[in-house]
Amino acid sequence: MTVKSYFLPQSLDEALGLLAEHGDSLLLVGGGTVALPLINEGVSTPEKVMALPQAGLSYIQRANGTVNIGATSTLTQMVDEAPFPILQEAARQSASWTIRNMATVGGNLFVPPPSGDIATALLALDAQVKLVSQAGARLVPLADFYSGFLANVMRADEILAEIQVPAPQGKTAFIKYGRKAANTPAIVTVAAHITLDGDTVTAARLALNAVGLHPLRATVAEALLTGNRLDEATISAAATAAAENCQPFTDAIASEWYRRKMVKVFVRRILRQIAGEAG
Amino acid sequence: MPAKIVSFNLNGRETEVMIQPMTTVQNLLREQLGYTATKVGCRQGGCGSCTVLVDGEPMAACLLPVENIAGKEVTTLEGITPDHGLHPLQEAFFENFATQCGYCTPGMLIVSKALLDRNPQPTRDQIIDALSGNVCRCTGYEPIIQAVQNAAQRMNGHQGE
Numbered sequence: 001m002t003v004k005s006y007f008l009p010q011s012l013d014e015a016l017g018l019l020a021e022h023g024d025s026l027l028l029v030g031g032g033t034v035a036l037p038l039i040n041e042g043v044s045t046p047e048k049v050m051a052l053p054q055a056g057l058s059y060i061q062r063a064n065g066t067v068n069i070g071a072t073s074t075l076t077q078m079v080d081e082a083p084f085p086i087l088q089e090a091a092r093q094s095a096s097w098t099i100r101n102m103a104t105v106g107g108n109l110f111v112p113p114p115s116g117d118i119a120t121a122l123l124a125l126d127a128q129v130k131l132v133s134q135a136g137a138r139l140v141p142l143a144d145f146y147s148g149f150l151a152n153v154m155r156a157d158e159i160l161a162e163i164q165v166p167a168p169q170g171k172t173a174f175i176k177y178g179r180k181a182a183n184t185p186a187i188v189t190v191a192a193h194i195t196l197d198g199d200t201v202t203a204a205r206l207a208l209n210a211v212g213l214h215p216l217r218a219t220v221a222e223a224l225l226t227g228n229r230l231d232e233a234t235i236s237a238a239a240t241a242a243a244e245n246c247q248p249f250t251d252a253i254a255s256e257w258y259r260r261k262m263v264k265v266f267v268r269r270i271l272r273q274i275a276g277e278a279g
Numbered sequence: 280m281p282a283k284i285v286s287f288n289l290n291g292r293e294t295e296v297m298i299q300p301m302t303t304v305q306n307l308l309r310e311q312l313g314y315t316a317t318k319v320g321c322r323q324g325g326c327g328s329c330t331v332l333v334d335g336e337p338m339a340a341c342l343l344p345v346e347n348i349a350g351k352e353v354t355t356l357e358g359i360t361p362d363h364g365l366h367p368l369q370e371a372f373f374e375n376f377a378t379q380c381g382y383c384t385p386g387m388l389i390v391s392k393a394l395l396d397r398n399p400q401p402t403r404d405q406i407i408d409a410l411s412g413n414v415c416r417c418t419g420y421e422p423i424i425q426a427v428q429n430a431a432q433r434m435n436g437h438q439g440e
Contacts (some may be wrong), residue, residue: 001391008346036303036342037323053347076336096328096412098390161419178287183413186299 007050015055016134026050030107033099035210069163071106086172090121093176096183108162114185119215124191129257130162146214170195171274186210188262192270201225211246218242228277239268287348290358298345305329305340316356316385321353327413330386337393356385369429371414386413389426
């Protein structure tokens with residue numbers, strides 16, 4: 001399948017210039033591992049495509065306790081270079097080696113559930129995304145980034161250039177539950193980042209994927225955890241609340257009913273894991 | 280549609296091709312250059328049968344525009360196969376009955392080669408993990424895992440001689 005124009009900018013400035021010139025008619029891709037299958041099948045027939053993997057955005061750098069991840073860093077780079085285990089684990093459990101060598105961290109944020117699990121770990125770490133246009137740059141918390149299924153708050157003239165991740169202040173864990181051990185979409189994915197004072201939760205971040213229109217924070221469960229002892233009663237209440245306050249869907253991977261059951265099971269499991277480490 | 284000229288290294292040979300924009304490496308190899316070891320399976324990046332090495336990294340040729348490989352080194356199964364005889368991985372696949380219909384075999388061999396290049400003595404789990412993107416509907420995988428283990432032993436033995 002070919003297109004009329006394929007652009008492979010060698011810098012962010014060049015990419016922003018092409019975006020300003022061609023506007024909405026341009027399909028932006030990272031590693032192409034989501035767009036190309038649709039183009040190969042004829043489901044998507046873009047006339048103009050701009051791919052970003054050579055635009056100088058493939059880096060993972062630490063600065064002042066924050067890690068800055070260039071949007072086109074590959075998932076393999078994230079496995080090898082990300083400083084926080086939860087990020088490595090989220091990348092390791094995505095796709096296959098071959099696809100991880102192509103797929104980008106930034107691109108993964110645009111992949112709808114039940115794929116796109118990197119956002120789950122990033123949400124748990126309070127990551128922000130840097131949206132750049134020719135007019136300037138702005139930082140948006142990832143928790144405010146999504147506005148619906150395949151929808152987000154980006155303007156048409158912006159490119160997601162970087163993800164900024166503050167160092168975790170507490171204990172973190174990541175569980176992806178799928179039908180196979182590897183290379184599979186999720187039934188449910190859970191990421192947790194819990195700060196404890198003794199055995200009392202002082203801050204709780206719990207993120208879910210494959211149980212809503214986009215990766216999301218389980219805010220009701222987080223509120224139940226905060227200020228309470230991380231004991232079996234609290235864990236159970238949080239797990240129940242997470243299952244009640246999400247919107248699982250039925251697809252070829254799992255049913256809505258099963259996904260909701262598994263939210264409860266895996267939220268409980270991830271919190272017990274963190275409680276066990278704390279003890 | 281304007282044609283483009285792209286230069287890259289294919290199996291050790293400098294190569295220049297004229298392509299339509301966003302032609303995949305898979306189509307280029309098979310239809311323009313006659314390198315048919317790289318198979319067409321799902322064209323979704325899900326089966327692994329089109330895997331090639333780009334600067335030593337396994338990538339899905341069905342998802343890779345030719346423009347992206349400009350100036351890079353691409354290795355296909357043709358580039359791994361010696362002029363005479365077989366690569367130790369190919370020998371091991373042959374001896375372990377690790378190929379039946381053969382469609383997945385080039386992709387399996389390419390990924391196995393990339394694995395052994397990085398990790399000459401992989402564990403069973405590391406082999407399984409590396410090959411998790413390569414689908415085989417014939418063998419049940421066990422002979423393939425055996426073959427990679429045998430090839431690793433053989434290649435390490437040779438290095439020691």
